[in-house]
Amino acid sequence: MTIAEPTITTGGPALPQERRLVTGIPGPRSTELMQRKQSAVAAGVGTTMPVFAAAAGGGVVVDVDGNSLIDLGSGIAVTGVGNAHPHIVDAVAEQVASFTHTCFMVTPYESYIAVAEALNRVTPGDHAKRSVLFNSGAEAVENAVKIARAHTGRQAVVAFDHAYHGRTNLTMALTAKAMPYKRGFGPFASEIYRAPVSYPLRDGGLSGEQAARAAIGRIEKQIGGDQVAAIIIEPILGEGGFIVPADGFLPALAAWARENGVVFIADEVQTGFARTGRMFACEHEDVVPDLITTAKGIAGGLPLSAVTGHAEIMDAVHTGGLGGTYGGNPVACAAALASIDAFENEGLCEAADRIGDIIVRRFRDIAASDPRVADVRGRGAMIAIEFCDAETGEPDAALATRVAKAAHAQGVIVLTCGTFGNVIRFLPPLTIPLELLVEGLDIVATALRDDSQSSAR
Structure with missing residues (x-):
């Protein structure tokens, strides 16, 4: 079968692009x-x-x-x-030769700012934005919740059935699946609530709007909209089974959040950076989240993550309330800038x-x-x-x-x-x-x- 290839940089060492077994698996x-x-x-x-x-x-x-x-x-x-993309390799090598760490909170460096500027530009929405960098998807999610709580002065956070948001204590609470992610690791963070998600194969044929009404009804009855700091959802639920909510589900949730002063967080850790055919998955339905969490594809394999969102929400946290020793490491930032360029131009x-x-x-x-x-x-x-x-x-x-x-x-x-x-x-x-x-x-x-x-x- 002959298929026309896209014009892209293959990346990685000059490896023959073939399946080849010279031993059993494993060897x-x-x-x-x-x-x-x-x-x-x-x-x-x-x-x-x-x-x-x-x-x-x-x-x-x-x-x-x-x-x-x-x-x-x-x-x-x-x-x-692609693994070991040549532009990422070059960018990382140049940065390693200059310095590997100073901690941005001690002596900052330009590449952190450049990554924040790039994220503010490529994420959905044309509003004023700010970004903050971390190491892992779970860190980004946990900090997005912190930011939402600081902005709203509320405590409750709503996650959804079949969700996966990480392995830290707070993100385990947000994650729906017990085994292997949660079993034996409790107690978990409090003020976390769960709502039903649109799962077209299993929810009886509900439309996106109908499924959203069911979720919103549960939130309003069991928590109260005025008590909710944030709702967080993966636009396509990853570990839960690549569940694509029915059309209309995400826009209805985002609209309800706006009407009730609730921060809408899109967890795009797995779906982000061209994975779904758009730079971010929420773009398929023109959903503009208040906050968006990114990681995984952001830096070509180096550990980096981010929270990006509305400037007034991001700036609600007091100085010193966000950060971490390794967050936005300069080597990872160099990789991220090369990666984002590849996503946009290849x-x-x-x-x-x-x-x-x-x-x-x-x-x-x-x-x-x-x-x-x-x-x-x-x-x-x-x-x-x-x-x-x-x-x-x-x-x-x-x-x-x-x-x-x-x-x-x-x-x-x-x-x-x-x-x-x-x-x-x-x-x-x-x-x-x-x-x-x-x-x-x-x-x-x-x-x-x-x-x-x-x-x-």
């Missing part, structure tokens, strides 16, 4: 390293693949045994611009749309004849397939696990997710060669077909 060197991991690393840190990376670029990850794997995960949506939004079209077409064709594929959904290069029992319609986590493991054994990196564990998600680098993408999808499709034939025997 002997990866097996040895896994044994060392078990002896040295806390057992709570799991891994999806039993292999150890040695190099990555374009659409492949090469392991320590020389196997070249098709990357359909991007390190969980981080390397959208056709990556268009690449995301092409990738998504290929994935959706492939699996909707399969769904037409395989009732176990209950839904194919997403936007851009953020696509998921949800598996259910063909007879009962109940979530089938075991099938998702079997298909993912079979793909792993054939050298394809795919991730599962979902509140019920029954979803496979596709998050390829936006720089992946499309022929390689198609090959990876072929392997996943074959694994699904083989599983059906095996079950029939």
Whole structure:
């Protein structure tokens, strides 16, 4: 199959863009390293693949045994611009040679300001904005809540069913799924409430407006709109299963928030930076959030995150109330500036749309004849397939696990997710060669077909 390639910078070392297995998965060197991991690393840190990376670029990850794997995960949506993008490598090398750290709160530096200016420019809305930088998505979310509470003088925060917002104490409270994120780690932060989300496959066919009315009704009855500091939602719910709320759900929530003096926070940690075919996912419905949290794709693999929003909201916090020793590290800032330039100037939004079209077409064709594929959904290069029992319609986590493991054994990196564990998600680098993408999808499709034939025997 021949597919026209987008004009983009591939990024990464000059690696052959091919799937190549020279050992079993895992190979002997990866097996040895896994044994060392078990002896040295806390057992709570799991891994999806039993292999150890040695190099990555374009659409492949090469392991320590020389196997070249098709990357359909991007390190969980981080390397959208491609691993080791040459402009990022150059920017990081130049910054490392100058200085690695001073702490912006002690002796500041220009690159932090430049990243804030870029974020203020590219995020939705033409209002006056401010930004503050941190290290992780969870840090950004936690600080967005702090800012909203300072601005409103209120305490209550509303999150949604199937949400994932992080692993710190406050963000665990916001996260809906207990295992593996919350179990055994309580008590959690107080004044966190949960509302129903629009989940078109599972909410009885409610329109976006109807689902929003149900959520708002619960908020008003159980909390009171005048008590709510913020509502926070992922425009596409990530770990919860790549749930795309029905059209109209997000705009209705944002409108209610405006009417009630509630800060509307869009958590775009996973959806941001061209992943969904727009720079930010809330742009698909012209939603302009009061605050937006970003991380993952922001800096090409270096740890950086941000909160960006209305100047009057962001400036509500007293001087010294925001920050952190490593927040906005100069090396990460250099990477972010190069990454944002790539997102804006290398056709990556268009690449995301092409990738998504290929994935959706492939699996909707399969769904037409395989009732176990209950839904194919997403936007851009953020696509998921949800598996259910063909007879009962109940979530089938075991099938998702079997298909993912079979793909792993054939050298394809795919991730599962979902509140019920029954979803496979596709998050390829936006720089992946499309022929390689198609090959990876072929392997996943074959694994699904083989599983059906095996079950029939």
